[in-house]
Amino acid sequence: MDTPRRPERTGFLLSQLGSFAAARFAELVKPAGLTPATAGALRILARNPGLSQRALADRLGAVPSRVVVLVDALENAGLVSRTRDPDDRRHHRLDLTDAGRAALQGLRAAAEQQNADILGPLDPAEREAFAALISRLATAHGIDPDVHRGFGDHPHAR
Amino acid sequence: MDTPRRPERTGFLLSQLGSFAAARFAELVKPAGLTPATAGALRILARNPGLSQRALADRLGAVPSRVVVLVDALENAGLVSRTRDPDDRRHHRLDLTDAGRAALQGLRAAAEQQNADILGPLDPAEREAFAALISRLATAHGIDPDVHRGFGDHPHAR
DNA sequence: TATTGTTATACTCTATAACTATA
């Protein structure tokens, strides 16, 4: 019952499984009119009311013109509002609307569903062990829980 | 010392870590003039000498026009040869060149290096446990070890 | 002059559709 495991494959399988997980998440948030990228921005804005686009760009590790597109999408979906900052009219203050806050709840549900879908094949103890190891690795590699790398990190990006 | 873990984050961290792993692999094979996509094609061709482009497309889950680009790249890099099949001149037989076989060795080395880089923070027992869990999940979700999903699986793809 | 946000433009990846050649 021991498939002769080739240990050098773990990194490869991790890439694949990560892509699978990202695709699943994308599916789950699509009905809400979100993508992994806009979902990531929404989460940051939820915790940082009034953030400027520049500041959001820095958090996302994205370029300002990219943020325009992201915020356009969120604004068109009615989830985020842009208002000029009266103190410095160059800035836009970004805030979640009521619909945005509701969408945020949906994101949490999507994340839980994604988890259940991905980790379903493991029993509770194994899930716990897997979660702990993934968490350790993410921390060790400085992975920022805000930035959705799953999509948006193509070879020619950066 | 127990960071209160939010279990619904595991899927998210898995996406991120997978993308990280894919990006690392891309870096490692880039000096050899390969990308994750061409590397995946090369591996399939190594095990299936004389494969046609159509058959390769099926293995990759890609469309024939995509395979043209991939094989063009491999041929231009001198790693793969196209020869018309004398039995049915519509087909191209795809075969690795000597340089292609050498590149394949390099891919194995890259995979090992990627593994070491990713799993470095874990001790040997943990690596083993992680490898076993990842392997189980990959199998359970029907992940094909040939197809490089890490790149090339964009929302509008398919 | 420097900064924020926007627009214009370009590039990569990948798909669909039209086409060529072989069968």
Next chain:
DNA sequence: TATAGTTATAGAGTATAACAATA
């Protein structure tokens, strides 16, 4: 008429550079 491969074209995503408004 059907199939293998190619070319032409289009679309998504994201970057760089030029620009307008504001400071």
